[in-house]
Amino acid sequence: MGELRLMKGNEAIAEGFIRAGVDAYYGYPITPQSEVMEYLMAEKPEERTGMVVLQAESELAAINMVYGAACTGKKIVTSSSSPGISLMQESFSYIAGSEVPAVVLNVVRGGPGLGDIQPAQSDYFQSTKGGGHGDYRQIVLAPSSVQEMYDFVNLAFDLAFKYRIMVLILSDGAIGQMMEKVMLDEQKPRLTNQEIKDRFDSWALTGRTPGREHNIITSLDLDQENLERHNFHLQKKYKEIEENEVILEEVSLEDAEYVFMAYGTSARICHKALQIARKEGIKVGLLRPITLWPFPEKKVKELASKVKGFLSVEMSAGQMIEDIRLAVEGKTKVAHFGRYGGVIHSPEEVVAALKSKIIGG
Amino acid sequence: MAEIKLEDIIKPENLVFQKTKLFTDKPLSYCPGCGHGVVHRLILEAIEELGIESETIGVAPVGCSVLAYEFMNIDIAQAPHGRAPALATGIKRVYPEKFVFTYQGDGDLAAIGTAETIHACNRGENISIFFINNGIYGMTGGQMAPTTLPGMASSTSPYGRDVASMGHPLKMTELVANLPGTRFVARHAVHTPALVRKAKKAILKAFENQKENKGLSFIEIVSNCNSGWKMTPVKSNQWLTENMLEYYKLGTLKDE
Ligand SMILES: Cc1ncc(C[n+]2csc(CCOP(=O)(O)OP(=O)(O)O)c2C)c(N)n1
Numbered sequence: 001m002g003e004l005r006l007m008k009g010n011e012a013i014a015e016g017f018i019r020a021g022v023d024a025y026y027g028y029p030i031t032p033q034s035e036v037m038e039y040l041m042a043e044k045p046e047e048r049t050g051m052v053v054l055q056a057e058s059e060l061a062a063i064n065m066v067y068g069a070a071c072t073g074k075k076i077v078t079s080s081s082s083p084g085i086s087l088m089q090e091s092f093s094y095i096a097g098s099e100v101p102a103v104v105l106n107v108v109r110g111g112p113g114l115g116d117i118q119p120a121q122s123d124y125f126q127s128t129k130g131g132g133h134g135d136y137r138q139i140v141l142a143p144s145s146v147q148e149m150y151d152f153v154n155l156a157f158d159l160a161f162k163y164r165i166m167v168l169i170l171s172d173g174a175i176g177q178m179m180e181k182v183m184l185d186e187q188k189p190r191l192t193n194q195e196i197k198d199r200f201d202s203w204a205l206t207g208r209t210p211g212r213e214h215n216i217i218t219s220l221d222l223d224q225e226n227l228e229r230h231n232f233h234l235q236k237k238y239k240e241i242e243e244n245e246v247i248l249e250e251v252s253l254e255d256a257e258y259v260f261m262a263y264g265t266s267a268r269i270c271h272k273a274l275q276i277a278r279k280e281g282i283k284v285g286l287l288r289p290i291t292l293w294p295f296p297e298k299k300v301k302e303l304a305s306k307v308k309g310f311l312s313v314e315m316s317a318g319q320m321i322e323d324i325r326l327a328v329e330g331k332t333k334v335a336h337f338g339r340y341g342g343v344i345h346s347p348e349e350v351v352a353a354l355k356s357k358i359i360g361g
Numbered sequence: 362m363a364e365i366k367l368e369d370i371i372k373p374e375n376l377v378f379q380k381t382k383l384f385t386d387k388p389l390s391y392c393p394g395c396g397h398g399v400v401h402r403l404i405l406e407a408i409e410e411l412g413i414e415s416e417t418i419g420v421a422p423v424g425c426s427v428l429a430y431e432f433m434n435i436d437i438a439q440a441p442h443g444r445a446p447a448l449a450t451g452i453k454r455v456y457p458e459k460f461v462f463t464y465q466g467d468g469d470l471a472a473i474g475t476a477e478t479i480h481a482c483n484r485g486e487n488i489s490i491f492f493i494n495n496g497i498y499g500m501t502g503g504q505m506a507p508t509t510l511p512g513m514a515s516s517t518s519p520y521g522r523d524v525a526s527m528g529h530p531l532k533m534t535e536l537v538a539n540l541p542g543t544r545f546v547a548r549h550a551v552h553t554p555a556l557v558r559k560a561k562k563a564i565l566k567a568f569e570n571q572k573e574n575k576g577l578s579f580i581e582i583v584s585n586c587n588s589g590w591k592m593t594p595v596k597s598n599q600w601l602t603e604n605m606l607e608y609y610k611l612g613t614l615k616d617e
């Protein structure tokens with residue numbers, strides 16, 4: 001049985017953590033996502049499900065608590081905003097190298113540096129290209145509503161455990177702070193220690209079960225041939241994800257001559273811009289990637305040979321546009337529009353940009 | 362003289378000493394004479410004697426003992442440099458009934474990981490921290506550590522540590538003993554058989570404290586790094602006795 005509530009995005013995802021049967025949340029306060037931990041602490045999830053919530057001394061500690069606990073096969077999560085996520089990058093790389101499942105939420109704010117506390121989408125490069133060291137990937141999910149903040153928790157954990165990979169939920173200050181209706185589903189039970197042993201004993205640190213080899217979670221291999229082989233294995237896994245896990249939303253693309261490509265808050269603005277443009281007779285559609293990595297390369301390629309141009313609408317100086325250009329391979333026009341540093345563009349500005357940069361440009 | 366056959370010697374009744382079962386068969390990567398191997402052995406003996414090998418989860422650091430996971434036949438994770446106490450916290454909080462320990466060098470624990478160490482201690486996590494203080498960064502080739510003694514030469518303090526510009530050696534053990542979150546804080550050494558026996562007792566106690574939910578046990582082991590100190594193992598142990606123990610006094614600082 002569902003339950004309808006009016007909630008902030010940050011609260012909805014926190015409730016999602018509890019209802020998804022998450023075992024622990026470790027975090028450190030930062031605007032605009034502090035409501036996540038505040039909500040969790042107020043909800044007493046220890047009593048509701050036995051979920052652990054702990055305020056760490058820094059994002060470094062928080063992500064390493066996540067790393068340690070994730071090594072045990074439990075469902076572990078943290079959340080932060082841009083500067084805090086930057087601090088966590090070394091451990092994202094460790095999580096990738098040692099292949100443990102974990103979920104991280106980034107409620108993005110304006111940068112660079114301490115920036116501001118307004119919504120932004122300027123962490124796209126960091127999220128999709130690997131902000132840490134080494135050849136690695138993480139799945140990136142981009143919610144564009146409070147409902148999706150909630151829904152993507154289960155999706156993120158399913159993917160994290162399916163591939164033993166880190167899944168980043170890339171939100172922004174607008175979606176984190178705004179209130180919308182959200183349909184909550186029923187409480188999922190947390191797995192018991194025995195269930196975890198039954199499912200993950202081949203790799204997880206559950207205490208060496210008599211009769212099996214000891215499990216080791218490490219990202220180190222000092223033999224370069226071995227490490228290359230491990231990298232081959234990782235790349236094969238990433239390829240499989242690229243082929244199987246792309247999620248996107250298409251709006252009015254059937255007859256589209258132009259495409260807005262946008263995610264998160266920008267995608268919401270593009271919905272409105274699309275209506276305005278269509279009223280004026282401009283045949284524009286919207287392609288909203290829900291997975292930013294894997295990027296919907298095939299879909300973009302397919303559209304590139306049909307449409308007259310793509311406008312990448314991002315609350316950044318233009319980051320996703322690089323992936324669009326790579327997929328388009330010069331077959332059609334590609335331009336960027338977006339306000340940034342915490343400023344949000346209006347639908348009218350987006351339509352004007354479509355006209356000046358693509359239609360007339 | 363009668364011929365002696367090997368089979369006549371290798372008999373259970375002649376066994377006086379053997380490899381701890383919890384050591385894997387991998388050859389240790391440590392330099393001959395280094396204290397790391399002895400401390401590994403003591404920890405593994407303690408786990409074996411308590412019969413908790415299937416209930417223990419270890420966390421290895423970055424440092425010479427980064428490969429501890431190769432040698433310790435228990436479930437074990439390898440932490441980013443300095444973050445072992447955070448990993449251990451994460452693990453223990455979701456598995457309060459397991460025995461969780463970190464094994465860390467002085468660069469790992471007292472430099473890059475100072476914050477994680479102090480806060481894990483301050484929260485009174487019910488874990489054991491084993492801290493191997495050899496006054497130097499062994500793994501990276503003998504650079505100055507926060508624990509390097511005044512005047513002591515290292516590759517990044519080639520003329521000796523000048524405390525006026527390089528700061529003073531950090532006594533982490535005294536520091537954490539002052540925190541209300543710690544229960545059992547002690548400093549030991551392992552360069553003589555008598556000291557090895559004492560250190561073993563402390564390590565056992567650290568694990569027993571976890572069983573009784575007593576909170577954090579912090580055991581420093583003052584050790585040598587004969588390679589980094591550029592000494593023979595024998596000379597390094599003499600130097601340790603004459604210099605390190607003067608600054609890092611052995612004994613129990615706190616036992617509540
Ligand atoms: C983030 C990071 N910084 C630096 C290093 C390089 N590094 C590896 S081991 C080490 C020092 C270890 O010294 P210590 O903890 O004293 O252990 P020992 O090797 O002496 O046992 C350093 C600086 C690293 N691996 N990661």
Ligand code: SF4
Nearest residue numbers: 392395425499586587
């Ligand atoms: S370098 Fe030093 S600490 Fe490392 S194994 Fe050799 S003697 Fe031990």
